[in-house]
Amino acid sequence: MLLVGVSLPQIPVWEAEDSLEELSRLAHTAALHERARVLQNRQRVDPTYYLGKGKAAELKPLAQDCGADLIVFDNDLAPAQMRNLEKLTGLRILDRSGLILDIFAQHARTHTAQLQVELAQLNYLLPRLTRQWSHLSRQAGGGAIRGMGAVGVRGPGETQLEIDRRLIRRRISELTLKLERISGQLATSRKGRRDAFKVALVGYTNAGKSTLMRALSGAQVLVANQLFATLDSTTRAVELDQGRKILLTDTVGFIRRLPHHLFASFHGTLEEAVQADLLLHVVDMSHPHYEQQQTTVAGVLRELGLEDKPTLLVFNKIDRVDPGEQERLAHHWAQQAGAVAVSARSGVGLRMLREKILYYSQEEEITVDLHIPQQEGRLLSQLHHQGEVLAQDFADDQVHLRVRLDRSWVRRWGLERYA
Ligand SMILES: Nc1nc2c(ncn2[C@@H]2O[C@H](COP(=O)(O)OP(=O)(O)OP(=O)(O)O)[C@@H](O)[C@H]2O)c(=O)[nH]1
Ligand SMILES: [Mg+2]
Structure with missing residues (x-):
């Protein structure tokens, strides 16, 4: 794999180099092996190829020389730039975001993480969808089209590309819903703690x-x-x-x-x-x-x-x-x-x-003095349970308590009225 970075004037050179070094580690994590590295200094990004035309043209022979079949860009490429580079080099192109998504897809172990990664992959894929999209989805670690089922029935006048887009959009809303449900459940279980x-x-x-x-x-x-x-x-x-x-x-x-x-x-x-x-x-x-x-x-x-x-x-x-x-x-x-x-x-x-x-x-804990009616048995036992009772005595039908407890309990139990 060939690593390519572009150093722009607003970013110091050491930072571009460091970022490329990090990209190499990312690639390594994704089980890709670096064959060569290209860093170009430019005044601005080229709209067609991201890097300069001349440099872009050198990528193909360079990749051939070192036996690389994939080019990874450190910068995020616009969908059109990616297509242009693919056309120019005849090789697979991946950008930084694509690579990170790939690693996430490989590392996702739990159901929730898998859904989260799939959603991110599809959102990334949608604007990049072209006729060659099947290769993109393969490279996205296999997660991207899982669950989309068999290719849908073609509507009147719909091209395959439109069908694919429609399927992806549908899957995106499905995933969004599922994740919302999960995060709702998490919020409920968090309440307990x-x-x-x-x-x-x-x-x-x-x-x-x-x-x-x-x-x-x-x-x-x-x-x-x-x-x-x-x-x-x-x-x-x-x-x-x-x-x-x-x-x-x-x-x-x-x-x-x-x-x-x-x-x-x-x-x-x-x-x-x-x-x-x-x-x-x-x-x-x-x-x-x-x-x-x-x-x-x-x-x-x-x-x-x-x-x-x-x-x-x-x-x-x-x-x-x-x-x-x-x-x-x-x-x-x-x-x-x-x-x-x-x-x-x-x-x-x-x-x-x-x-x-x-x-x-x-820091979150405070000490409060409270006068609580004895019939508030439940509240009294909760205070003993959740707080640290420092002193307690009984007078008439009230209990006087000095308790150390979390500030948040004061609000939650409306303790102000007993202060
Ligand atoms: N020498 C040294 N190595 C450490 C220390 N803490 C962690 N490491 C190593 O650093 C590497 C990353 O550690 P992790 O705990 O997986 O790091 P993390 O922040 O959880 O990383 P991600 O989950 O990948 O974001 C491992 O190889 C650890 O053994 C430390 O105190 N000293
Ligand atoms: Mg970790």
């Missing part, structure tokens, strides 16, 4: 979120040195010190230029992050451009409307720097951003991390 303090792991793909999930909760989530190993969210109860329980969720990672179809389809999965009380933003500090990854993640969080959510930065993989340096960095980050340096693999810094989470989770 809304009283617990919820923490979600977010971060760039491969930052070590799942490893940290394992280290903190013992959950046997998949850890792999590949991009987008995790596509589903997993939630586990974790007991911090002092018997305090939280719910920890591991979820899908982010990447620069995340295909927006995917983003839209995975809203259900990302909902876990939206609902969390605290985000742990995991950063792979051993990555040469970790700061840029951090910025990318912050951007995605902004798109999700989560920029104001309490967020704790967790610099992971600290075991990769030498021990002398570890302490200095940990200190530096703690000073700078209240961040914690950890190694999810070796366990360094996890105690500190637990303490920090505990601290955040207690």
